[in-house]
Amino acid sequence: MGGDPGQELFLSYAREVARQSDIVEVGIPFSDPIADGPSIQASGVRSLLSGTRVRRVIDWCSELSGSTPVVVMCYYNTIHRMGEEAFASSLVDAGVSGLIVPDLPLEEGSSLRRICARMSVDNILLASPSTGQERARRIASSTRGFLYVVSRYGTTGEGTSLPVQAVELVRSYRQISTLPVAVGFGISSPAHVSTLAAAGADGVVVGSAIVSRIGAGQTPGEVGKFVASLRGSTLRAAAIS
Amino acid sequence: MVKGRFGEFGGRYVPETLVPALQELESAYKRLSRDAEFKSTLRHYNTHFGGRPTPLYHAQRLTEHAGGARIYLKREDLVHGGAHKFNNVMGQALLAKMMGKRRVIAETGAGQHGVATAIAGAALGLDTEVYMGRKDTERQRLNLIRMELLGAKVHPVDSGSRTLKDAINEALRDWVANVRDTYYLLGSAVGPHPYPTIVRDFQSIIGREIRSQILAAEGRLPDLIVACVGGGSNAIGAFAPFIKNTEVGLLGAQAGGLGIESGRHSAPLLAGEAGVLHGARSMLLQDSDGQVLETTSISAGLDYPSVGPQHSYLKAAGRARYIAVTDAHAMEGFKLLSRLEGIIPALESAHAVYAAVEEARKMPADSIVVVNLSGRGDKDVETASAYMEGRR
Numbered sequence: 001m002g003g004d005p006g007q008e009l010f011l012s013y014a015r016e017v018a019r020q021s022d023i024v025e026v027g028i029p030f031s032d033p034i035a036d037g038p039s040i041q042a043s044g045v046r047s048l049l050s051g052t053r054v055r056r057v058i059d060w061c062s063e064l065s066g067s068t069p070v071v072v073m074c075y076y077n078t079i080h081r082m083g084e085e086a087f088a089s090s091l092v093d094a095g096v097s098g099l100i101v102p103d104l105p106l107e108e109g110s111s112l113r114r115i116c117a118r119m120s121v122d123n124i125l126l127a128s129p130s131t132g133q134e135r136a137r138r139i140a141s142s143t144r145g146f147l148y149v150v151s152r153y154g155t156t157g158e159g160t161s162l163p164v165q166a167v168e169l170v171r172s173y174r175q176i177s178t179l180p181v182a183v184g185f186g187i188s189s190p191a192h193v194s195t196l197a198a199a200g201a202d203g204v205v206v207g208s209a210i211v212s213r214i215g216a217g218q219t220p221g222e223v224g225k226f227v228a229s230l231r232g233s234t235l236r237a238a239a240i241s
Numbered sequence: 242m243v244k245g246r247f248g249e250f251g252g253r254y255v256p257e258t259l260v261p262a263l264q265e266l267e268s269a270y271k272r273l274s275r276d277a278e279f280k281s282t283l284r285h286y287n288t289h290f291g292g293r294p295t296p297l298y299h300a301q302r303l304t305e306h307a308g309g310a311r312i313y314l315k316r317e318d319l320v321h322g323g324a325h326k327f328n329n330v331m332g333q334a335l336l337a338k339m340m341g342k343r344r345v346i347a348e349t350g351a352g353q354h355g356v357a358t359a360i361a362g363a364a365l366g367l368d369t370e371v372y373m374g375r376k377d378t379e380r381q382r383l384n385l386i387r388m389e390l391l392g393a394k395v396h397p398v399d400s401g402s403r404t405l406k407d408a409i410n411e412a413l414r415d416w417v418a419n420v421r422d423t424y425y426l427l428g429s430a431v432g433p434h435p436y437p438t439i440v441r442d443f444q445s446i447i448g449r450e451i452r453s454q455i456l457a458a459e460g461r462l463p464d465l466i467v468a469c470v471g472g473g474s475n476a477i478g479a480f481a482p483f484i485k486n487t488e489v490g491l492l493g494a495q496a497g498g499l500g501i502e503s504g505r506h507s508a509p510l511l512a513g514e515a516g517v518l519h520g521a522r523s524m525l526l527q528d529s530d531g532q533v534l535e536t537t538s539i540s541a542g543l544d545y546p547s548v549g550p551q552h553s554y555l556k557a558a559g560r561a562r563y564i565a566v567t568d569a570h571a572m573e574g575f576k577l578l579s580r581l582e583g584i585i586p587a588l589e590s591a592h593a594v595y596a597a598v599e600e601a602r603k604m605p606a607d608s609i610v611v612v613n614l615s616g617r618g619d620k621d622v623e624t625a626s627a628y629m630e631g632r633r
Contacts, residue, residue: 031532032406032518034413035256041400054530076254077517081531103520105260108252128258130420135261153258154418 001027001043002060003052005214010047011060013214016224018068020231025100025205026064028057028074035075035102037157039208042215054078058094065095071124071145073100079112088115098122098145106139113142124148127173129165137176146180148205149173151187158208159186167199174200193230206230245434247554253433255520259413262420267435269340274442279335286331290364291321293328293446297454297611302581303598310464310604312597314584314614315451317475324587324616325447325475326357326428332443334361337424344368344419347426348412350377350405350471351542351589352384353616354428359391367424369393372411374404377541383620402535404544405471409519429472430549433520437477437549444478451611452482459609465490467597468613469589470563471507471543473552475615484560493552494596496538497565505537509548510556510563516547523550539568539628540588540621566592572628574598575618587616588624 003010018024029044029052036044054074061070072091079087079101091099099121104112106125116123122145127136129152140147149170152163163186173181183196184205193204206227213223245251253263273279287293295316304312317325330347337345345367349355355371362369371388375397378385388395401407409432416425430440448466455463466483468476470493483489498506506512509524516525518533526534526546538544555561566574571588574595579585586594590613597612604610618625 031401032410034410034519035417037414048532077525077527077531077533080515080517080522081527081529102256103254103517105253105255105257107260108254126257128256130258130261132261139257150256150258153420155414 002057003047004043006050012220016220020224020227023069025071030075037155039212040156043211058090061096062094069097071098076104084112084115088119092119098124100124140177146182147177149183151183151185158188162192170199170201247551250523250550250553252522254517255433258417291327294450295319300582307598307601310601310608310610313611317615318617322357322360324353326354329440329443330357330361333426342424344423345426346370348372348408352381356387359388359393363391371395372408374398374408376403429474430477431472440474441477444474445481447478448482462489463609463611465610467492467593469494469593471545473549479613491561493563494566494592496543497567498537507536507538507544508565511565518547521550523547523553542589566595570595585618587618588621590615
């Protein structure tokens with residue numbers, strides 16, 4: 001999460017996570033993150049209390065994007081406030097590769113998708129366990145970069161066991177998607193990662209497990225080591241910072 | 242007009258997990274709202290359980306005090322539960338039941354929607370859980386107790402500003418996790434499509450009754466209808482049946498808190514800009530980064546940074562007017578109605594009472610103002626007495 005655990009410390013954590021990941025996802029904190037559970041909410045609160053501004057997070061992205069591809073995660077009001085066109089072009093200027101907007105479903109996102117396509121920023125869409133087949137196909141054909149499969153019903157957050165439907169979801173999305181399939185929500189252990197890799201996942205997205213470690217006061221090195229342990233050798237791993 | 246949109250406002254900005262549930266709700270509502278059995282069941286509950294129709298009462302002494310237009314009160318404070326919230330809740334609870342959902346969740350600010358949901362949950366045998374900001378559980382303690390007595394489980398919310406906005410966030414998170422067996426019974430004309438439409442439709446019984454009652458009493462439509470606007474459900478219910486009658490003025494009273502110029506208020510229609518919160522594009526109090534601002538109001542039910550999208554549209558289209566009424570002026574309305582008419586209004590409704598008196602004062606004696614008295618003030622007596630003591 002951009003700006004967590006503070007304006008000075010953020011980049012040292014982000015660089016460490018990026019070093020261990022194929023893609024680093026940088027969150028822009030929002031006051032009302034309805035798709036997020038307690039860990040990422042707390043991370044956003046820490047960030048906002050330290051005075052994080054949207055422009056600053058995008059500047060940090062440009063510091064990271066030289067060495068690791070960067071994907072930005074933010075709520076739609078952040079984009080709406082700046083204007084879709086201006087926001088997308090600020091991402092381009094920062095060398096950002098992709099954009100995930102958890103509260104912008106297929107129907108509301110057509111103009112942002114057009115703008116992102118024109119500017120060569122991948123607008124990554126989410127599919128969920130509640131998504132029906134016909135809709136899943138439309139999402140799979142509209143997403144760019146990769147398809148983000150939400151592993152379970154609920155908000156983001158660490159889970160002790162992998163949701164039962166996750167493996168089945170990966171298999172079915174693997175079949176309909178021509179792009180890589182990455183799985184997120186509740187993934188926090190090397191065992192989760194290898195199970196999903198075996199089911200055909202091309203990547204995993206890990207957020208809460210990382211920011212909760214930052215919140216608990218682990219050093220950048222310790223957090224980096226955790227990301228490396230998740231990654232193992234089985235697959236390309238994406239990670240949130 | 243695009244489906245689910247009111248001009249530029251409205252829409253469905255939610256996580257993908259909720260989209261299929263909203264589509265299911267939309268089609269169930271479409272089907273059931275035309276279903277004869279559904280309509281007659283709802284009418285039965287409204288009449289024999291809710292106490293509808295509510296009176297339209299000529300407030301003689303308030304009229305004399307204002308010295309202008311004749312003022313009528315639409316007595317939604319007399320509905321079962323003590324506020325207009327019942328109208329929407331009963332409709333949606335029946336919808337939930339007919340959709341086969343056993344568990345109902347709701348958010349509440351002042352507690353009136355939570356109480357109404359607990360009432361309907363008890364009457365229909367649904368498991369009811371209510372999210373309520375910690376700050377609101379403290380300032381509306383009476384309603385917290387009522388909900389628990391009615392068998393609802395109340396979850397105090399400690400995130401953010403610990404008020405209505407945060408209660409909605411938490412209810413949405415619960416819904417994302419439990420969407421398969423849970424019905425989210427949203428309490429105001431806000432949120433993603435189809436909620437603003439559903440809530441407006443169920444609340445429109447207020448305006449339909451006003452129409453027939455004022456025609457019976459005065460032989461013509463009113464010149465002005467006044468209602469308080471937080472999320473804006475009582476107002477849209479009173480306004481909607483008159484939107485096409487352009488000779489009827491529509492006035493919404495937003496919570497001015499400590500004054501618009503102080504920056505501490507809850508009046509997005511006066512001081513906000515378009516933004517997206519809780520699934521809808523509407524006017525929103527936000528900073529230059531789009532972070533939602535904290536709001537201030539003496540009334541928990543109006544303490545909300547956004548507003549129902551149809552109100553944003555009515556304002557943009559110039560069909561309705563919106564003003565801000567400060568805490569101090571709302572307290573004046575509160576005392577005035579209590580002493581002149583023997584009716585203690587909810588602090589939310591007191592904003593509308595004050596606005597109506599000020600408007601009526603400027604209007605000729607043969608004109609007619611209707612105030613939607615959306616709720617009764619029992620829940621507010623502690624807040625009001627603390628406020629008055631602080632002033633002395």
